[in-house]
Amino acid sequence: MKKNRMMFILLIPVAFILTQIAKHNIKFAEFYSTKIYPLFAKIIGFITGISPFSIAEIILIVGVILLLLYTLLMTIKSVKGKSIKFLKIYIINMSVVVSILYFLFVLFCGMNYYRYEFTAYSGLEIKKSSKQELIMLCESLIEDANRFRKNIKSDENGVAILDDNIYETSKRAQFSFNNVSNRYDVLKGNYSRPKPILFSKAMSYTQVTGVFFPFTFESNVNVDIPSYQIPATMCHELVHLRGFMREDEANFLSYLACISSGYDDFAYSGTMLALTYSMNALYSEDYNEFVRLHKKYSKEVNLDIAYTSNYWKQFETKIAEISNNVNDSYLKANNQVDGVRSYGRMVDLLLAMHRK
Numbered sequence: 001m002k003k004n005r006m007m008f009i010l011l012i013p014v015a016f017i018l019t020q021i022a023k024h025n026i027k028f029a030e031f032y033s034t035k036i037y038p039l040f041a042k043i044i045g046f047i048t049g050i051s052p053f054s055i056a057e058i059i060l061i062v063g064v065i066l067l068l069l070y071t072l073l074m075t076i077k078s079v080k081g082k083s084i085k086f087l088k089i090y091i092i093n094m095s096v097v098v099s100i101l102y103f104l105f106v107l108f109c110g111m112n113y114y115r116y117e118f119t120a121y122s123g124l125e126i127k128k129s130s131k132q133e134l135i136m137l138c139e140s141l142i143e144d145a146n147r148f149r150k151n152i153k154s155d156e157n158g159v160a161i162l163d164d165n166i167y168e169t170s171k172r173a174q175f176s177f178n179n180v181s182n183r184y185d186v187l188k189g190n191y192s193r194p195k196p197i198l199f200s201k202a203m204s205y206t207q208v209t210g211v212f213f214p215f216t217f218e219s220n221v222n223v224d225i226p227s228y229q230i231p232a233t234m235c236h237e238l239v240h241l242r243g244f245m246r247e248d249e250a251n252f253l254s255y256l257a258c259i260s261s262g263y264d265d266f267a268y269s270g271t272m273l274a275l276t277y278s279m280n281a282l283y284s285e286d287y288n289e290f291v292r293l294h295k296k297y298s299k300e301v302n303l304d305i306a307y308t309s310n311y312w313k314q315f316e317t318k319i320a321e322i323s324n325n326v327n328d329s330y331l332k333a334n335n336q337v338d339g340v341r342s343y344g345r346m347v348d349l350l351l352a353m354h355r356k
Helices: 002-008 011-024 026-048 055-081 085-108 110-114 131-149 166-175 177-183 200-204 227-241 247-260 264-285 287-294 299-313 318-333 339-355
Strands: 210-213 218-221
Touching (some): 002 085, 011 026, 055 085, 055 210, 055 218, 085 110, 131 264, 131 339, 166 227, 166 264, 177 247, 210 227, 227 247, 227 264, 247 264, 264 287, 264 339
Antiparallel strands (some): 210 218
16 A cells, blocks of 8 residues: 555656656647647536636635644654654655645646747737837827726726626636637637635735636636726636746736727726736836826726725735745746746737737
8 A cells, every 4th residue: 555655656757757848848848738738628627617616715725624634633643652653654645645736737737837938829029129119008008998997887986896796707707718719729718717716805815816726727716806807817817727827928818808808897907907017117117207107097097096006005914925925936936937027028018919
């Protein structure tokens, strides 16, 4: 029995070898991402998609509880028995679990980090842009945001709200890729809809808005965040489900899906996502121009931004700092050498599209 368990630990070198092959052979990674991965995503995603609730959230909660109980039980046995026998069993069993999880991670999404970038499909050319191009991009996005905001409903505080409830919005997120996939075949596919997280408020303390869980192929979304941010977050996680793992590309493709969706609240959400990153880039480049353009925001857009700022301020805690560091390490370990800063590359893609 012990030998059988030890065999599972061999999955670690197998997963490592697969990762190295994908890392050094982009054609292998691309073949996997376009031919093999979609089979897992559609079959397993269909099964887990039957549930309207996040199975991933249940697995994580139950998993943490079982881990704590098992650790406590083995600790008590070791102390009572005054033997390291149970400690050895604990280490072996935990190693087996880690090995299986690591192997499944690589198989279900890890190799996707090494596939062709989206520019290979879109024909967009990433190159150094002038400040004037960035200003023009920001002006265009501000005009779009102001226009879309006029068609969005507001709550009693004047802040944007969604056209539907969360579950109907998640269904529309599924359909939001229909139009953009007509331009880019690689985005086509019948994938499961995003799911709301029950403990979304707790998720906000980590300053995480969404998570793609590769073991169940679920796109999980924090629905406690400002309403207008939810559609873009849903589409972002659905991009990961489609096999594009880089954060900058997920943001950009989320923007494309939102503005092509035909839904005003989605178009506004995607535009505000793009506008935030673009204006942040301009802030670093030319503060005076940032101030000048910021004055062009409509009253309603300013209310949404102020509400969002106040919302996230309450979660600026040590937990958020730790979460950011963990996310940074995760990104760097998966072929995104800039870590969390890779989100900023979205502006380069926006500029490339603006030029084209």
